[in-house]
Amino acid sequence: MIRRRRLPRCGRLAATEDGAVPIELALGVGLLLIPTALLVLSLPGWVERQSMAGLAAEEAARALAVTGTATDARTTARRIVSEVAANHGLAPGEVSDVDVDGSFSRGGTVQVTVTVEIPLVRLGEEPLGFTWDVTRAEQVDLYRSGG
């Protein structure tokens, strides 16, 4: 004779688990879903800022390679970078540094490095985050006039 074993009924919670779902839901949303959501929502902003820094450095390097001189290179680069940053919605302080290096003579290479702030979280006035450097180089034309 085969004795039939009684299986526990599916779909019913044990008496000790009564009310577990609302607590688990609240904990799951608060500790897992919302932190993950904040991280996922901040990721596009990081990529956008890195891309903006690259674009600004490229634009500044190109402008300096075409018409720049060693004397006003830094000022010109800063102006171009701040314009591009403002067009992408960044406040003036969020581009922390613009550095120019290289040679402005014919055939030389002009390098522009843009350092941009990437915020992780904002607690109070100062955001916590890190900085990201992007360097772009442009060659000065061999036949550039005034070089």
Next chain:
Amino acid sequence: MTAPFVAAVALSLLVVTVIANLIVFTYARGAVRAALDEGVRQGARVGGDVAVCEARTREALGDLLGGRLGDDVAFEGCALEGGRVVARTTGRVRGWLPMVGDLPLEVRARALVRGS
């Protein structure tokens, strides 16, 4: 599967949908900014040519924000203001759910004309 479990899963999916919608909003705003920036820089590079700015901006907006996503985004054109090429866009990006609402867009980009 109990009713509270189903409700919990449904609520989580709703939250995921809202997050996805917010990511799309971020993309749309970034795309509009990038398109305007591209347009004004092109215009500024060729001596402040407004027609070049408008053509490049429309092209970039079409590439980045084509389809229904950009239906309510209106490019207002480029202008030359005080030695700068300025481009403006207004409009909104529609939300997927009534609880999310729409993203209002009023973006402006400018670039100093080269050689000025």
